[in-house]
Amino acid sequence: MAKISNSTKKIEIADLTVRYDGVEALKGISFDIYENEILGIIGPAQSGKTTLLKTINRTIELEPNAQVSGSVKIDGTDVKSIKNVNQLRRRIGMVFPLPVGLPLSIYDNVAFAPRTAGIRKRSELDELVERCLQQAALWDEVKDRLKSLGTKLSGGQQQRLTIARALSHQPEILCLDEFSIAIDPVTTMRIEDILKELRSQITIILVTNLIQQARRLAGRTAFIFENELIEINNNDIIFSDSPANRLTYDYVNGNFG
Amino acid sequence: MPTDTVPSSTSPDSPEIIEPKLMFTATEQSRKKQLTENIARCIFFVMTLLMILPLVLIVVYLFVKAAPILSPEFFFMNPEKGMRAGGIWAPLLGTIYIVIISLLVSAPVGVLAAVYLNEYARESWFTRIINLAVVNLAGVPSIVHALFGVGAFVYFARMGRSVLAASLTLAIMTLPVIIASTKEALGAVPMAFREACWNTGATRWQTIRGIVLPNSISGILTGVILQVSRAAGETAPIMFTGAVFFKAISEGDVLAYGLFDRFMALSMHLYQLSTQVPGVPDALEYGTAIVLLGTVLMVNALAIVLRVYLRSRKRW
Numbered sequence: 001m002a003k004i005s006n007s008t009k010k011i012e013i014a015d016l017t018v019r020y021d022g023v024e025a026l027k028g029i030s031f032d033i034y035e036n037e038i039l040g041i042i043g044p045a046q047s048g049k050t051t052l053l054k055t056i057n058r059t060i061e062l063e064p065n066a067q068v069s070g071s072v073k074i075d076g077t078d079v080k081s082i083k084n085v086n087q088l089r090r091r092i093g094m095v096f097p098l099p100v101g102l103p104l105s106i107y108d109n110v111a112f113a114p115r116t117a118g119i120r121k122r123s124e125l126d127e128l129v130e131r132c133l134q135q136a137a138l139w140d141e142v143k144d145r146l147k148s149l150g151t152k153l154s155g156g157q158q159q160r161l162t163i164a165r166a167l168s169h170q171p172e173i174l175c176l177d178e179f180s181i182a183i184d185p186v187t188t189m190r191i192e193d194i195l196k197e198l199r200s201q202i203t204i205i206l207v208t209n210l211i212q213q214a215r216r217l218a219g220r221t222a223f224i225f226e227n228e229l230i231e232i233n234n235n236d237i238i239f240s241d242s243p244a245n246r247l248t249y250d251y252v253n254g255n256f257g
Numbered sequence: 258m259p260t261d262t263v264p265s266s267t268s269p270d271s272p273e274i275i276e277p278k279l280m281f282t283a284t285e286q287s288r289k290k291q292l293t294e295n296i297a298r299c300i301f302f303v304m305t306l307l308m309i310l311p312l313v314l315i316v317v318y319l320f321v322k323a324a325p326i327l328s329p330e331f332f333f334m335n336p337e338k339g340m341r342a343g344g345i346w347a348p349l350l351g352t353i354y355i356v357i358i359s360l361l362v363s364a365p366v367g368v369l370a371a372v373y374l375n376e377y378a379r380e381s382w383f384t385r386i387i388n389l390a391v392v393n394l395a396g397v398p399s400i401v402h403a404l405f406g407v408g409a410f411v412y413f414a415r416m417g418r419s420v421l422a423a424s425l426t427l428a429i430m431t432l433p434v435i436i437a438s439t440k441e442a443l444g445a446v447p448m449a450f451r452e453a454c455w456n457t458g459a460t461r462w463q464t465i466r467g468i469v470l471p472n473s474i475s476g477i478l479t480g481v482i483l484q485v486s487r488a489a490g491e492t493a494p495i496m497f498t499g500a501v502f503f504k505a506i507s508e509g510d511v512l513a514y515g516l517f518d519r520f521m522a523l524s525m526h527l528y529q530l531s532t533q534v535p536g537v538p539d540a541l542e543y544g545t546a547i548v549l550l551g552t553v554l555m556v557n558a559l560a561i562v563l564r565v566y567l568r569s570r571k572r573w
Contacts, residue, residue, distance in 0.1 A: 059456060064380055090458030100453040103472055103572035112467065113457035149572055162453070169457050 007034035009076075010173065010203045011056065016070035018051050018060065025051045028070070029229045031222060038195065038204040040214030040235070042251070043224035049207045050096070052224070053175045056205075057092040058085050074173070090117060093166030093202075097178040099158035101150035102165075106133075106142050109150040109161055113169040128168060135198065136164035137190040155182040163191065174198070177207045192217055211252055215239050223248045319550065323543035331544055335505050336526070340534045345545055347506050350513060351420070351520035352552070355495060356488045358424035358516075359431060364481045366428075367435030374436070375443040376451075376465055394433035400493040402430040407497045419517040423499035430494055431484040438480025442473040475567035482560040486553040492524040500525040502533070523549045 011033040018026040026048040033039050041049050054060040055072050058079055072079045074091070082088045090113070102109050110129045119125060129146070133139040138160040142153070150161050159182045166174060176195075180188040195204060195217060208214050214221045215235060222232035223245070231238065231245045243249050250256055283291075334344030378384040406426025416422040446469050454464040492500075500522045506513035514520050527545045530537050 057456065059452070062452070062455065086458045086460050088458075089456060094456040096456075098449065100449045102450055102453060102468060104468070112454070113459065116454075116457070116459040116463045116467070151572055165453070165457060 007037065009033070010035040010074065012071075012073040012076075013052075014071045014073070016052070016055060016068070016072060018048070018055060018069075019067045020063070021065045024227055025066075026055075027227045029224075030070075031229060031232045033203060033205065035203055036199055036201075037220060038199055038206055038218045040218030040221035041205065041207045041224060042209070042211055042214050042221060043230075044251075044256075047224045048227045049224055050177055053094065053177055053205065053207065055079075056173070056175065057089045057094060058082075059089070059094070061085075090169045091172050093169065093171035093174040095159075095163050095166045095174075095176045095179045097181055099155055099162050099182055101153055101158040101161050103149065103151050105147045106150045106153070106161065107146040110164050110168045113165060117169060129164075132164040132167045133161075135167055135194050136160040137187055137194065138164060156184060156187065159183055160187070160191070171202065173203045173205065175205045175207070178209055179206075180208070180210065180213065188213075223251060225251065316547075316550070316554075319543050319547045323540055323547045326538075326540035326544040327547070332548075333509050335508055336503065336521075340503065340530060341537055341541070345523065345526065345548060346508050347504055347513075348521040348523045348526035348545070349548065350506065350511065351500070351522040352489050352524070352549075354420055354514050354520065355424045355427055355522060356485055358420065359427035359488050360481065360485060362425060363428040363432045363435055363484070367432050368439050368477060368481070371436045371439035371443060372465065375440050376461060376469065391433045391436050395437055398493075399430055399491050402426060403494040403497050405429065406494060411498055417517060418497075418499040418501075418519055420499055420514050420520050421516045423495040423520070423522075426494045426498045427488045427491065430491070431488055434487070435481055435484055438483070439473075439477045442476030442480060443469060445476060446472050472572060475563050475570070479560045479563045479567070482556055482563070485556045489552055489556075490524055490549065492522075492528055495522055495525060502529055523552075 009032045013032070014030050016026055016029045017024065029048075029052070041052070043049055051060065051066075054063075055068055056074075056079070060066050060068055074088075079088055102112060104112065107129055110132050111125045114125060114128055119128070130139060130143075133142065138157060141157065142148075150158065153161060159179065163176075163179060180191070183191070192213070195206075198204065206214065206217060218235055220232060220234050221238045223230045223238070225247060231243060231248045233244060237243055238248060239252060241249070243252070331344040332349060333346050335347045336345065337343030374384060374387060378387075403426060406422060406429065410416045410422035410425050411418055414422075416425075450468050450472075451464050454468055455461075459467070499519055501519045502521075504519055504521050523545060527542065527549060530542045530545060
């Protein structure tokens, strides 16, 4: 397996198996994610990509019928051993495919997480809200109506609001689960550019159905198929004519089915 | 032929574009559908009118019958001359007492229990039993609650027949309904909002306080307020637990009842006037009824106003 030189491991996933009511959603997956990389994850629907993200911030525990075995370590600490789960979730930004604007003003949507973390100072919040909305490429569209409701924004705008909210608690890890499905291509490109900049501060996991997006953004890409990790490799190998696994080649080149 | 009805406004050179217009002309089938639609609408409308009719009739009838007696003194005088004269001060104040005290008990307990059941409790045999109990208790007849109240509060807790015992009995009666309506109001807040909050590291309580309660509070209050009219209207639960045929209290004094006093109540008073006392003037009975009904309607109107406000403020 290829490695990025001079990189420390941020997340170590070892033999991770998740079952919903006994049905395996992930089968014994092991791989590492390095600090400050963008890792692409590709694979068809129902292959366990979202489940994988949920094990990282332990929201999997909110699913009453899910059983998890194996381990997920962040900076060498098993997430299961972390007593304060909210502290863990604050370190990880999550964006899921369906945009959720909270029934609060646009400003409060972004300021919600910092406030729960104890930031009260108005000037500090103002600055944070502006920065996060800038990073989500939403600031220019909403800067004059920060007090209007976040739920009244269009789908694409709400998705960017969700991204701003995920960044608002200054996470070390950002998990994006098909963040661009409701966003137009031009804005998607702007966000992709911002993600490239953010890589210097944040480790980014990018689950995507757009194979070209993984190719553009990620340094490495993992291919998950039928709940198993087929291959994880540098992009120049994954998207070459000879990836380590034939299935990867077929999936990337659309030769499936 | 349906084509006959198509106005020939289009140029005669292109007869083929007449075809798409066919769908806008009435056919036998679409006329029939329209007729069915109109009939259905009429039936629904008539049913709605029928529903309002009894209410309007009752209110008008009561008002006409009660008109001679309705005056400020009627509200502020105790019943006199063996209930055959005077006003309704003692029963009115008693009803206000038991409604307020019972809701002071059942509203906080019910709302907090519902928050626990809806927001914290995981699906388990324990919560399933509680939920089952809530649903079933809501359907228990009020006379059964009355017997429970006699056993639990009057005798076991040694409160005697009193304002407190009756209020607690009413509280037990309204509790399951408050839990059910609160749970419904909380459940109307989409799960996605909670998940979005948890994903940012917010605790359950921060999520409840920041998102869930502000968006369900009107629904919760509506549910609680509707129980006011139920507590005010029930006779059975208070009959054995503290309400009495007659008790004179100082007129105009809002603190006239103590917690352990026996008391009069409007619903009970109306029942006594109409069945137990011969020779009561009609106006007195109808006056009592209209005050009871007026209280209930006013409270319900408040609930409706709240609900309208809730809809206008809907934030997603």
